[in-house]
Amino acid sequence: MGQIRTGAQILWESLVREGVSTVFGYPGGAILPAYDALLEYPIHHVLVRHEQGATHMADGFARASGEVGVAIATSGPGATNMVTGIATAMLDSSPIVCITGQVGSKLIGSDAFQETDVTGVTLPITKHNYLVSDVAEVASTVHEAFYVARSGRPGPVLVDITKDAQQSSTEFVWDSSPVQLPGYRPELRVSDAEYAQAVELINGSKRPVVFAGHGVMLSGAVDLVREFAERANIPIAMTLLGIGSFPALHPLNLGMMGMHGEAWVNQAIQEADLLLAFGMRFDDRVTGNIRTYAPNARKIHVDIDPAEFNKNVLVDVTLAGDLANVLRDLLPQVDRGDRSDWLTAIGEMKGDSAVRDVQNLPDTGHLYAAHVINDIWRLTDGKAVVVTDVGQHQMWEAQYYHHQEPRSLITSGGLGTMGFALPAAIGAKLARPDAEVWVVVGDGGFQMTMCELATIAQEKIKLNVAIINNGYLGMVRQWQEFFYERRYAATPLLSPDFAKLADAFGLRSATVSRRQDVEPTIEMARAESGAVVMDFRVEQEDTVYPMVPAGADLDAMIRRPSPSPIVETADD
């Protein structure tokens, strides 16, 4: 016999049993019974300043640790504030569980105070969601929600619990046995025939490229991908979210592909005879013009979500399954390859455009974002967890911070959500307290969620926040520069004095506008025990190169005009 508990207590009992120790939330009327019961349980509640922040924190927590992140909010405005964070987690397959309070079940449909149809609103942006109005269903629903969020292709799950279900009582029974859902069986099997087709294409290929996406990390297949690449001598290109799944400094690493990928990566893709897509989904930011994409390549697509097959790019072989399982089956059948001709050819493509160590280059008195990011990379020994926002700084980080470890870059790829970085970094730091966590954020995106500085102060969270302050919504300004005749509509940005702002929150700060001050500032921040906000006043009209304009052919890149003050060629 279980104990009699209220729905609110059962919620926390269940979360504890799911291994939850930290939740991110904000209280309100419809979730008040749950908050009242919180005091009895060993769960650390982080009070956020906006519910969007709670979802990004849960997301950052999940991405940094691989565990499910939890966010909690009240009904109506609390829940709708979560929408952006849920959509962000959905597009990047991040496992989070959002708990929302709902008005009493008898009031549903009456437009009661703070009533919103939250399961309706979030239906297309959750992996699954639940409305619980019976206390007897609280425990099983929480158990199911965690299972659905983390299994198969992970994603956000929302559990909306009516106030009366939180208040009424029942016997608490925890069934820890594996969840059985008749319509949900995420384990897939690949047939021998499909393996045979794949093996034939792989062993016969002369110019193959492996694509490593977010799925490599989600599947825990990092080591297997490396083994595969080394065994067959196949170079690896990464999507933005795939960064970290293969060591940047490994000789087989090509770098990031797509819109702001290095030119040789995209050129190699266009010349490849085989693409092996591992846990990626051929996003339009990766392919450019679909009609001219990788015209000579056969394509093998491995993904746990069969709905991704032939969605954007038609492929020759599809292997539906968990990447780690598929690679384990595939590896023994793959021939040890030489492929030195192909690797040499790629080396030659690099020749004219390789990024040189930007440290050694003249900065002509200017402070460039690339410098700042590269200095952070150098001084952190490439070992920090970097959480980036969305914009130019995000692309520069991807280009100039060379990630060696999985889950060391956390960024909003699919939705491109400005305001993600600061809260996501809070989640990442709480998930991995021993990691050195850096935030690389634009002056625009920082102002979207900077209220979470208060959360950082209240929770005494150690973060290093590098604001790449260019006075513009830089990425949009870049598009205006290239495609709208430099008509800078609504992109110049007046910002507060970020150092003073940090002061107001009781946080240490620095303002840097000279190159020589970058290194000491980074060192100061690393040595400081509390959070430090650094305002790097960088070149205002700097541009992210190279760039494939949206929808253009992948090898029709806008290249760095040379000579460039920050990036020189091999001959310089």
Next chain:
Amino acid sequence: MTRHTFAVHVEDKPGVLNRVASLFRRRAFNIESLTVGHTETEGVSRMTIVVDTDTNGARRLEANLYKLVNVLRVTDLTAEAVVARELTLVRVAANHETRIQVMQLVDTFRARVVDMTTDSLIIEATGTEEKIDGLMGVLEPYGVLEMVRTGRVAMSRGLQGKVRGPNGDDVTSPETDDNVSHSV
């Protein structure tokens, strides 16, 4: 583009119809018709959904339907030998002069008169869409006052429809059947 007919078995729970309909909207597929009702199994409803799409679209739709946690099984009946039926009720103008003619047409189409007033009839007809289109064509001149069609319901002939696995292989056989209901 061809017409694809899917039989979709779903859990009979609140909001499931909304989830399925929302999926079609969200993925930009146009539903031509959708019917839903109980099945031989308690707690399981069956939808018959007719969609205009190409083969690749149909495969992706199937895969996306499987991602819905409440969807138990999806069968594409398009290439199958199926029994497909639709039911219609038509109120048609008919006075004492035209009533006999209309009733003869109804007979020819093996339809039935289910209600009659001095100036109209309600006709119930069951059959393929083509047959019902045909009936509507001949009733039109008399004046169709009101009409409702259920949309298609379908069932494969023989034992059961072909069930495809994630990669399009036929996994109808019972041994592989548990591989079908994948969601991710």
